[in-house]
Amino acid sequence: MKQFFQDFKEFAMRGNVVDMAVGVIIGGAFSSIVSSLVNDVIMPVITLLTGAADFSSLTFVLKAATDESEAIAINYGSFIQAVIDFLIIALAIFVMLRFIMKLTSMTKKEEEVVEEEPAGPTSEELLTEIRDLLKETKN
Numbered sequence: 334m335k336q337f338f339q340d341f342k343e344f345a346m347r348g349n350v351v352d353m354a355v356g357v358i359i360g361g362a363f364s365s366i367v368s369s370l371v372n373d374v375i376m377p378v379i380t381l382l383t384g385a386a387d388f389s390s391l392t393f394v395l396k397a398a399t400d401e402s403e404a405i406a407i408n409y410g411s412f413i414q415a416v417i418d419f420l421i422i423a424l425a426i427f428v429m430l431r432f433i434m435k436l437t438s439m440t441k442k443e444e445e446v447v448e449e450e451p452a453g454p455t456s457e458e459l460l461t462e463i464r465d466l467l468k469e470t471k472n
Contacts, residue, residue: 363425363426363429364422367418367421367422367425368418370421370425371417371418371421375417375421376417379417388410388411388413388414388417389408389410389411389414390410391408391409391410391413392406392407392408392409392410393406393407393409394406395407
C-alpha cells in the first residue's frame with residue numbers, strides 16, 4: 334500500500350500533471366469570463382439583430398401538451414445557444430493561445446540573440462597561427 338501511494342505521489346507531482354491541473358482551474362475561471370461576455374455583451378447585440386430575446390426558448394413542438402402528458406418538443410434554441418457559446422469560447426482561446434505563442438517566440442528570439450557567442454577563429458586562421466609558431470621555434 335505504501336508503494337501505491339508513493340507511485341501516486343510521483344505521478345501527481347510530474348510536471349505535465351501539475352500543468353494540466355493548473356490549466357483546468359484557469360479554464361474554469363476563463364469559462365465564467367467568456368460566459369459573461371456571451372450573455373452580457375454579444376447576446377444583446379444578436380437579440381437586437383434577430384429580434385429573438387432568448388434562443389433557449391425556441392422550440393419545435395412535436396406533440397402538444399394534454400391533461401395527461403407534457404408537450405414533446407425539440408429545443409433547438411438551446412442547441413443554437415450552446416453552439417454560439419462554443420464558437421465564442423473557441424475563438425477566445427484561439428486568440429489567447431496565439432498571443433501567448435507570439436510572446437513565447439519573442440522571448441526565444443531574444444534569448445537566441447543573447448546566447449550567440451562571438452565567432453571563433455576559423456580553421457585556416459588556426460593553421461596559419463600554428464605555422465607561424467613553428468617558424469618562430471625553428472629560428
